[in-house]
Amino acid sequence: MKLIPFFPYADLFRRDEAALTEIMMSVCRRGAYIQQQECRNFDANLAKFMGVKHAFGVANGTDAIIIGLRAVGIGPGDEVIVPSHTYIATAASVHLVGATPVLAECGADHMLDAADVEKRITSKTKAIMPVQLNGRTCDMDALQAVAEKHGIMIVEDAAQGLGSKFNGQCAGTFGKFGTISFYPAKLLGCFGDGGAIVTNDDEVANSVALLKDHGRNAEGRVVAWGYNSRLDNMQAAVLDHKLKSYPQEIERRRSVATRYQTGLGDLPELTLPPAPGADSRHFDVYQNYELEADRRDELRTHLDEQGVKTIIQWAGTPVHQFKELGFEVDLPITDAFFKRCLMLPMNSAVTDEEVDYIISVIRAFYGN
Template sequence: MTAAERSIPFFPYSQLFLAREEEILAVMTDVCRRGAYILQQECRDFEANLSNFMGAKHAFGVANGTDAIIIGLRAAGIKAGDEVILPSHTYIATAAAVHMVGATPVLAECGADHMLDPEDVLRRITSRTRAIMPVQINGRTCDMVALQEIANDHGLLVCEDAAQALGSKFDGQSAGTFGVFGTISFYPAKLLGCFGDGGAIVTNDDMVAEKIGLLRDHGRNEDGVVVAWGLNSRLDNLHAAVLDLKLKFFREDIARRREIAALYQEGLGDVDDLILPPAPDADPRHFDVYQNYELEAGQRSELREHLTESGIGTIIQWAGTPVHQFKDLGFTDHLPKTDEFFRRCLMLPMNMALSDEDVSYVVASVRRFYGK
C-alpha cells in the first residue's frame, strides 16, 4: 500500500463555517448581542424567504427534519389505524415519524431511478391507506404526476419527505410543494445545512398551516394563548439567521453541485460496472440538485477499499440498511429490488468544498481501479 496523493473526505464539516467565516460570525454575533434566540425576526425572515424560494404559501422552521414529518402528519390528520405508503429506500426517520403518530408505515420498492416506484405503491393500497409519502432522495424529485394520480384516484393525501431535495424540481415545481405538506432538513450535511439540527415544513393549505403553527410551539396561538396540545419544536433563531444568510448563495451552490455531477458523468460514464445517477440535463422534467452522488457498482466493496487507500472518503447511505431490513421493528417485507440496490450502492464525495482537481482525482482513482 502506498501513501495517498491527497485526502478528500466524504464531507468536510468544518467547511460549513470556514467557507463564509466572517459573514457567519457577523450574523451570529448580531443575534447573540441582541439576545434574540427563539422565534425572533431572523426566523420570520428565513421562513418568508424559504417559502418564496420554494414557491410555497407557508413555511415553518422546526427543531429537526424528523419533527417536521411528525408535525406535518399530525396537522394533516394522520392517526392511529391509518397506513402510510413510503419507500424502504429512506432513512429510518421517515418510517419512525409515521409510527410516532400512531399510523403504520407500509414499505414499497424503489424503481430503476432509485425513487419510490408508483406501480408498487398501487399494489400496496388497502382500505386503511390514508397517504402516500414520496421521499425525494439525493436531490431528485419522484415522478409526482404518477404518484398524485394514484393519490387522486384513491382519495389519498400526498405528504413529502423532501429532506434531501431543497431546490430540486419536477416539471418546474419544487420538491416539497406537491402534497398537503413537505419537509426539509437542515442537518449540517444537507444541501442547506446549519450548525446542528434544524428542519422546516412547507404547505399551501391554510388550515394545515394553522395547525403546524400551533403544534411546533406548545399549542400557543399568535397571542401566546394555549389552545391545543403541542410540542416544543422551534428552529433556533441563531440557526435561522445563518440559514437565511446561506440561502442568499444557495442557487450558486446548486449550480456548483450540478457542475460536479457533470464532471463525474463525463469521467465515469463509460465504466460498464457502474450505474451513475442521471446527468444534470438528462431529463428535462427533472431538475436535480445532487444532495449526494450515489452510484451503483458491481464490485462495490473492492472499489470502496481502493478509494479508501487513495485517500477518498465514501459512504454507503444509512449504513447499507433499508428500512424493511430492520427486523427488530417488526418488518417482514420482501423487497428484492431494494435489496439489490443496497448491495450495489455507494456514494462518492459531493459537497461545496470539492475543487475540479479533487473531482478529477476521484475520477482518475475510480478509472484506475477498473484499469482505464
C-alpha cells in the same frame, strides 16, 4: 496521496467565517435567541424560494414530518406508504403518530416506485409519502395519478430535496405538506439540527403553527396539545444568510455531477445517477451522488486506500431490513440495490482537481 473527505464539515464555517461570525455575534449581542425576527425572515424567504404560501422553521427534519402528519390528521389505524430506501426517520415519524408505515420498492432511478406503491394500497391507506432523495424529485405525475385514483393524499419528505424540481415545481410543494432538513451535511445546512414544514393549505398551516409551539395561538394562549419544536433563532439567521447564495450552491453541485458523468459515464461496471439535463422533467440538485458499482466493497476499499472517503447510505441498511422493528416485507429490488450502492464526495467544496482524482482512482480500479 490526496485526502478527500466525504463531507468537509468544518468548511461550512471556514468558507464564510467573517460573515457568519458577525451574524452569530449580532444574535448574541441582542439576546435574540428564540422566535425572533431572524426566524420570521427565514420563514418568509424560504416560502418565497419554494413558491409556497407558508413555511415554518422547526427544530429538526424528523419533528417536521411528525408535526406535518398530525396537522393532516394521520394517526392510529392509518397506513402511510413510504420507500424502504430512506432514513429511518421517515418511517419512524409515521409510527410515532400512531400510524403504520408500509414499505415499498424503489425504481431504476432509486426513487419511490409508483407501480409498487399501488400494489400496497389498502382500505387503511391514508397517504403516500414520497422521499425526494439525493436532490431528485420523484416522478410526481405517476404518484399523483395513483393518489387521485384511490382518493388518498400525498405528503412529502423532501429532507434532501430543497431546490429540486419536477416539471418546474419544487420538491415539497406537491402534497398537503412537505418537509426539509437543515442537518449540516444537507444542501442548505445549519450548525446543528433544523428543519422546516411548507404548505399551501391554510388549514394545515394553522395546525402546524400551533403544533410546533406548545399549541399556543397568536395571542399566546394554549388552545391545543403541541410540541416544543422551534427553529433556533441563531440557526435561522445562519440559514437565511446561506439561502441568499443557495442558487450558486446548486450550480456547483450540478457542475460536479456533470464532471463525474463525463469521467465515469462510459464504464460498464457503474450505473450513474441521471446527469444534469438528462430528463427535461427533472431539475436535480445533487444532495448526494449515489451510484451503483460492480464489486462495490472492493471499490470502496480501493478508494479509501487512495484517500477518497465514501459512504453507503443509511449504513447499508434500508428500513425493511430492520427486523427488530417488526418489518417482514420482501423487497428484492431494494435488497439488490443495497448490494451495489455507493456515494462519492458531492459538495460545493470539492474541487475539479479532486473530482478528477476520484475519477482516475475509479478508472484505475476497473482497469481503464
